[in-house]
Amino acid sequence: MLPFSHFDFVIIVACYMLWAVWSLSEYLVLCVFPGFQVDAVVYLVDAYDKERFAESKKELDALLSDESLANVPFLILGNKIDIPYAASEDELRYHLGLTNFTTGKGKVNLVDSNVRPLEVFMCSIVRKMGYGDGFKWMSQYIN
Template sequence: MGAQNSNPLHKKQARVVMMGLDFSGKSTLLYKLKRNQTVETFPTVGFNVDSLEIAKNVSITMWDVGGQDKLRSNWKEYLEDTDVLIFVVDSSDTSRLPDATAELLTILNNANMSGVPFLILANKLDLPTALSIKELIHTLKLENYDDRDWDIQSCSAHTGEGLVEAMNILARLLKKARSL
């Protein structure tokens, strides 16, 4: 009879879901990570999905879910079997941060997200109106999430600044989540 394949190289790819309000830069980030190119994107209707190698021997399937208001009610459909959530915020759009805070809370309160670690990508750090990490931690109420691992990284989808650090954080969060 056949033996089960126990080769550690055949592990299932980690499932990473990337969410955030529309125009926060999710698709631009995905293309920058995948192709190291800055491309003009359009609002995502539905989702984009791609495989990425974020570190040596760390591969993920990244789901980039559209963030328009009318699509957010469907976000819960993408959360099952999520290993890590990436939540992207436009750190320069302070008028929409209350909406981003509310949506993050809704996602993290979903039953499928119990204990799932998350990474906040504070995108658009290259804009003069971008908030600091400290200001974003306070505004997004991140200090309230002591029930799971989380981290925050400033970045720019256009320049790529901060993305290497973000992928290192993501790899660390995945490793820790899988060891539990």
């Protein structure tokens, strides 16, 4: 059961589409809906679009430093790895400033550690591969 009505859902989708069309920062969503409860963040990065890594890092940093997301698990998906010359996982971690900053794949118990779960998984949405492992990883941190 979704925590909002069908009408709310339509409004949320419509707002998101406007955001996408105007290429506004996803971070602004948090500013406009400050009380919105977020259980997890899935951050999709185009691993082929290396010229925009700096922009992706800036946006991610804004989300990571938001107090309301301090304990929220972050799943970073590096998409489009089916394209030759897409960045490798290590390369993406480096450009997003996540080297030595992720919390480990598989089952990692972070309860009582005060550490926010954060991990990078590479995927190809068109080939339907990679993201399943990421969502499985993330689900262990959502009650």
